[in-house]
Amino acid sequence: MKKQIMGKGLEGWSLRHLLIVSVALNVCLVLKLGYYERESNLTTEQIFHGFCTEEKLHKQLSQTSSSSSSMAAVVAEKAFNFFNPSTSSSSAIANDVVNDDGRVINLDHGDPTMYEKYWQQAGDKTTVMISGWQSMSYFSDVKNLCWFLEPEFAKEVIRLHNIVGNAVTENRHMVVGTGSTQLFQAALYALSSPGGTEPISVVSSTPYYSFYRQVVEYMKSGLYKWVGDVSNFDKDEPYIELITSPNNPDGVMRQSVVNRSGGIWALVKDEEVAKRMTKFIELSSIGVSKDSQIRAAKILQAVSDSCEHAGDSSNFFEISYHQIEHRWKQLRKAVKESGIFTFAWLKCEEDIEDCENFLRSHKILTRSGKHFGMSLKYVRISMLDRDSNYDLFIKRLSEMSSSRSEE
Amino acid sequence: MKKQIMGKGLEGWSLRHLLIVSVALNVCLVLKLGYYERESNLTTEQIFHGFCTEEKLHKQLSQTSSSSSSMAAVVAEKAFNFFNPSTSSSSAIANDVVNDDGRVINLDHGDPTMYEKYWQQAGDKTTVMISGWQSMSYFSDVKNLCWFLEPEFAKEVIRLHNIVGNAVTENRHMVVGTGSTQLFQAALYALSSPGGTEPISVVSSTPYYSFYRQVVEYMKSGLYKWVGDVSNFDKDEPYIELITSPNNPDGVMRQSVVNRSGGIWALVKDEEVAKRMTKFIELSSIGVSKDSQIRAAKILQAVSDSCEHAGDSSNFFEISYHQIEHRWKQLRKAVKESGIFTFAWLKCEEDIEDCENFLRSHKILTRSGKHFGMSLKYVRISMLDRDSNYDLFIKRLSEMSSSRSEE
Incomplete structure (x- = not known):
């Protein structure tokens, strides 16, 4: 049983869960690069x-x-x-x-x-105005499995994916996190077994993103443990492999977000995984800043607008x-x-x-x-x-x- | 050795660390109640x-x-x-x-x-306008130990505390978190020993806030473990006691925030504790939404303004x-x-x-x-x-x- 958290390059893998953790604002940029x-x-x-x-x-x-x-x-x-x-x-x-x-x-x-x-x-195009009485409730969209996801943000994420054509958005659950750091932990939480007696091993080929090891280890969690270089791992037991593609640091740039305000998200196929990721973010920080999601929606909108006018000097x-x-x-x-x-x-x-x-x-x-x-x-x-x-x-x-x- | 996370009612306790986790927007309200x-x-x-x-x-x-x-x-x-x-x-x-x-x-x-x-x-008094190019950096205030704390927000927090008179703000470090849920976990992380062989026990008298147990247990952390009712604990070893005062649910209301956008914070006396709390929030979500802090600053400002005009009908x-x-x-x-x-x-x-x-x-x-x-x-x-x-x-x-x- 192999569990992977990855971006691209899925070919040839036998997957139990497929998580496409993608960085919205860099999508076109990465293609360009x-x-x-x-x-x-x-x-x-x-x-x-x-x-x-x-x-x-x-x-x-x-x-x-x-x-x-x-x-x-x-x-x-x-x-x-x-x-x-x-x-x-x-x-x-x-x-x-x-x-x-x-x-x-x-x-x-x-x-x-x-x-x-x-x-x-770009001027005022991406300026947001937020009134004092807005977003008073914990809930952004109670009809959504990820109840703290702002609908406007979700809409712009799907729009940009569709323009770029880099991800299937139909029949996917969207989970919003405070940056890839929180989403990554939510994915680890979702893929590990709360009832398991042993923590699941987390492996990644070197060079791996420097933050991964720290994030996996800092809570001394009984859910998962850091093993590191995949070549050190030859046990016949479940594990989670982190695949960052394009790789950080030695592949094409994977940056957290152009404007870091809530602009990273995940598209998840498996409903149970999406639920557990949502639960993690609830327990970690009771959701994600609505103000940042509102702002990110505005910025994504401007990015998509500029994508649709390829000859545009802006x-x-x-x-x-x-x-x-x-x-x-x-x-x-x-x-x-x-x-x-x-x-x-x-x-x-x-x-x-x-x-x-x-x-x-x-x-x-x-x-x-x-x-x-x-x-x-x-x-x-x-x-x-x-x-x-x-x-x-x-x-x-x-x-x-x-x-x-x-x- | 006893470690406490608490709000009020410190008298008679022998403290190693004193963390005053206070809820800004409810300060005057709580007094009134x-x-x-x-x-x-x-x-x-x-x-x-x-x-x-x-x-x-x-x-x-x-x-x-x-x-x-x-x-x-x-x-x-x-x-x-x-x-x-x-x-x-x-x-x-x-x-x-x-x-x-x-x-x-x-x-x-x-x-x-x-x-x-x-x-x-209240109208436009608390409306914020945020431009697309604002808060592009991860850093809010690189001169501050808590480098993701927005100076304007910090200023308004101190101002409200001074108006209400409920907390010493001099010679304290301020750590901002995404709500009390994240701050509470940051405090647990800061007060536990990363090098310890055994997790530190977390106790709290019943009835305790219902979220505490879930939050302490969900990561199966090796840093701390839930014991629950303090009367079950008679070991002669270090422990963390959670004291919520006024208590939730059976004391005077402790609410997360009037407008939940980043409005909860902590004032910390011990620099090492503040550093570890900051580190936790860095590892958990690389800081706290700047947009929400900017907005919370505006709202706190309006609250303080209305506090200073006690006879004001608003x-x-x-x-x-x-x-x-x-x-x-x-x-x-x-x-x-x-x-x-x-x-x-x-x-x-x-x-x-x-x-x-x-x-x-x-x-x-x-x-x-x-x-x-x-x-x-x-x-x-x-x-x-x-x-x-x-x-x-x-x-x-x-x-x-x-x-x-x-x-």
Whole structure:
């Protein structure tokens, strides 16, 4: 018996339950990146983003501060000076004119601030107004199995899936969660056996998304247990295999959400699984923010509208595609110039054993391969920071070989 | 070593950690009810609300429907016809003119729709506008230990506490959660020992809030375990005692939130506890909806404004106080007329062994005492439904004795 939580690439699997956990706002984007991938022969040579690990923040704190009252404060002061209007307004600038003010660049977590500019330019289209008396009830739609799912949000999710054509939406139950993190836990809960004497094993091929292990382990749950790399597992017993496709970190980008407000959901075939996922979210947080669902519905609507007008210069996916394309070109050039990295995601060559540590000495925060079940030679880098930080990151990367020989 | 999660009534306890989990929007209301309690000599004779248990919904489904595709659908069609404008617009009507259309009245969960009217009349004061490009980052305030706490929300929480004077806010860390359900789990996580070999025991005196047991048990966590009634616990080992004060269900009302959007929070003294609670919420749902925090800030602002103008006819607490006072008068009268109930919360007398079952036969859904660790003779009733349903509930209650003798 095999249970899988996955996105794509189902062929050849014998499934008991099929959960298609999909990320709405990235659907077209991912398709676009798929095309780009073939065009540029990048295949797995890509770099990705996600949420920061606390260990990293703690480490960052202990190494950069002795007086701050909280670890977050350090990150705030050092890494987040892009909130300063004087730095946040810059766009794609040639590397040689980027002024390095010594700031820390945090590419550890996939904070999708890159998209702010697009939505600012989109103006009032996605502005929502919510009155004080709205959503007073716990219930969004009492006729729905997932009773906290806002009907307007559900409608826009189905519409976007239909436009993109990437998922069957008929005869599926929709379960909304607070991001993929909560949905992932709901799926684990739904697929495990509450009456079982032994916890079910959770396996995933390396490199796996760094958050998975933490999330599976933090509650010391008797429902499931982390095993990790699927090659360590040869027992003839039920297990849950996590398949993230495109994979994070070494496949095509899987990002939590363009605008993270409630924009991640799951389509579920099996009614009992959908019920148990809904129950989990009820017990975890009695539903999902209605305000965020209302807002996400508005944003999805704008995304779908722009998808339906492919020639439109405001098309969200066209614009995002060109932005990411530009960033990849910059990155490839800089990696080539440095001579000390190869892709796959980003691997340090020569005698650099700890790539994350090495980049940190250049005030660039990334996520070490160890969190993904891999070697310290690797790091994952977020591609989704604002232009001013990304440009500075590229500049430093380009100059690294020479600066290193000076050390 | 004793660890407590509690609201008030700390005197005489030896505490290792003190967590004041307080409900912002109900602060003044609770004080008011406290006064009312003394005036009317009700003491513990009160009836309360909370969230519905799935067992109940399942039971409801199996007994009232054979064709519906989801359990929620039944509740929708039967219990939620107060969404019909023709029924929802009625106000406090004398019992004899309330028309009983046979609807199911669901007083199982504390859905605070009673407050819709007030906020509708308050007009645009609490309307929020959120642009598409806002809150794009995961971070609300990177200088704060709780990095997903919106500064505007934090400010209004402190302001209301200062106006009411019910909590020390200086030298406290604020942790925001998605309702008390998530915060309660964050507190359990923070107070348990991740390295411990045995789970810590969680105890609570009966009647305890019905959700506690489910929430403690659903993950089969190795961090903590449910023991239940404190009188069952005599071991000389660490434990966590849950103290809800005023107690739910048999003390003064503890309601989750007037407008549930992110309005519950915790003030924490110990920095390590605050950090672990923050970590839990990061792992559970990577923070809390920013949209809901922005909205809750606006609503708290309006509540504080109305608190500062005590003579104002729009004072939220004055109005709510009179509304609840009116409902209590109706309830006491109806209970007296029926002759088959006593308060404490609501106890069936005579030969009625299963009070919840008995009331269900009158299409009134309540929560059985068994969920609170008590006898089937008791039920908890939500006082927070819209007027039209509450009035009908009162009418049926008054007539119950006679209708029962006819059965």
